[in-house]
Amino acid sequence: MTLAPVPIGDPRWLHAQALDAARIDYAWTAAQWERPHDCDRLFTAGPGAMALLRINPWDHTAHLLKIAVAANQEGTGTARQLWGQIENWLRAESIQAVHLEVREDNRRAVRFYEALGFGRLRTVRGYYSDGADALLLLKALNSSI
């Protein structure tokens, strides 16, 4: 069965918001969670795993805004499995590529993304408000890209 995005207003959005607050630097504010962008798609795997993507239907790309698992689920493969199902959904939607930014010092996340097949596009110096650098990563979902 293909994983489907969580409908807006579903209580799973609150689980995702809680994970965001607990696990992600620069978490969204409550107002951002209450009014997601029309193109935002949330995916969850139980209350302890979530990913939020913004789909660009004009150029068939997706921006991975956030992905997180609860601390007690790290290293269990949950995040990898969730991403695999999201990739299936993206391919079915004819999305050609996914991009994201990650703090260069978030070693675990960088390793995770590289294990999933994301490649480094470039480094943006001082991208984050504390001066940390960002890595821009890209994964093509279509072999001709």
Ligand SMILES: CC(C)(COP(=O)(O)OP(=O)(O)OC[C@H]1O[C@@H](n2cnc3c(N)ncnc32)[C@H](O)[C@@H]1OP(=O)(O)O)[C@@H](O)C(=O)NCCC(=O)NCCS
């Ligand atoms: C980033 C995050 C989602 C990765 O989840 P995870 O639980 O480590 O991922 P998985 O267990 O599914 O592991 C997937 C791959 O990541 C890599 N990985 C997992 N644990 C690792 C570790 N301790 N050290 C280095 N790499 C690791 C491995 O390559 C692994 O592949 P494998 O299963 O073939 O060995 C998780 O650490 C997290 O929620 N972090 C906090 C939020 C965050 O920083 N999100 C990213 C920015 S939005």
